[in-house]
Amino acid sequence: CTGAFHGDVHAGNLLVTRNGNLGVLDWGIVGRLDDHTQRFFRRVVEGALGDESAWPDVWSHAKAVYGPALQEQSGMTDEQMTVLVRMQIEPLFTRPFGEIRLQDLLMNPETGGDPITGGVHDTPPDQMSTYQLWKAERRRRREQLASGVRETSFDRGMFLLGKQLVYFDRYGKLFLPDVPLMWDRAAFERL
Numbered sequence: 001c002t003g004a005f006h007g008d009v010h011a012g013n014l015l016v017t018r019n020g021n022l023g024v025l026d027w028g029i030v031g032r033l034d035d036h037t038q039r040f041f042r043r044v045v046e047g048a049l050g051d052e053s054a055w056p057d058v059w060s061h062a063k064a065v066y067g068p069a070l071q072e073q074s075g076m077t078d079e080q081m082t083v084l085v086r087m088q089i090e091p092l093f094t095r096p097f098g099e100i101r102l103q104d105l106l107m108n109p110e111t112g113g114d115p116i117t118g119g120v121h122d123t124p125p126d127q128m129s130t131y132q133l134w135k136a137e138r139r140r141r142r143e144q145l146a147s148g149v150r151e152t153s154f155d156r157g158m159f160l161l162g163k164q165l166v167y168f169d170r171y172g173k174l175f176l177p178d179v180p181l182m183w184d185r186a187a188f189e190r191l
Contacts, residue, residue: 048093097172
């Protein structure tokens with residue numbers, strides 16, 4: 001795998017071919033993930049598929065990228081942080097689209113993404129305006145820079161992937177509210 005992914009997934013760039021395959025058009029925006037980030041995503045998928053050994057690796061990667069500040073502020077052990085990370089990520093793959101809010105958890109976790117339940121809500125909160133999301137992201141970046149953390153290729157890849165997941169969240173809720181992202185486990189296992 002080269003680490004390249006389509007960076008502008010929306011209805012105008014997708015079509016279903018006559019034989020039922022998905023066609024992806026307009027590769028004008030392409031994201032690239034480095035080897036470490038590719039391994040991180042592989043471990044996330046393996047964890048969501050049931051590989052218990054993946055979650056400590058996922059936490060180790062996040063800790064290596066962002067440093068120990070989050071863990072120090074929370075006062076949690078590595079084992080507790082592993083459980084917390086799993087509780088945030090695993091539902092994104094295994095819960096139906098109608099039960100999760102990817103944009104809350106990925107684009108602005110402090111405004112409704114519940115870290116204990118992975119952004120799962122009984123009733124969805126009101127949608128934030130684009131301005132509110134932009135303002136919250138600017139605040140997060142200022143706080144990140146003030147703490148000495150610098151943007152990495154992981155951040156850039158995650159931002160672009162997060163943008164794509166918001167599209168999947170929207171269309172998943174519209175057309176597949178009872179279906180989880182990982183509905184075809186065999187396809188994910190082949191990946």
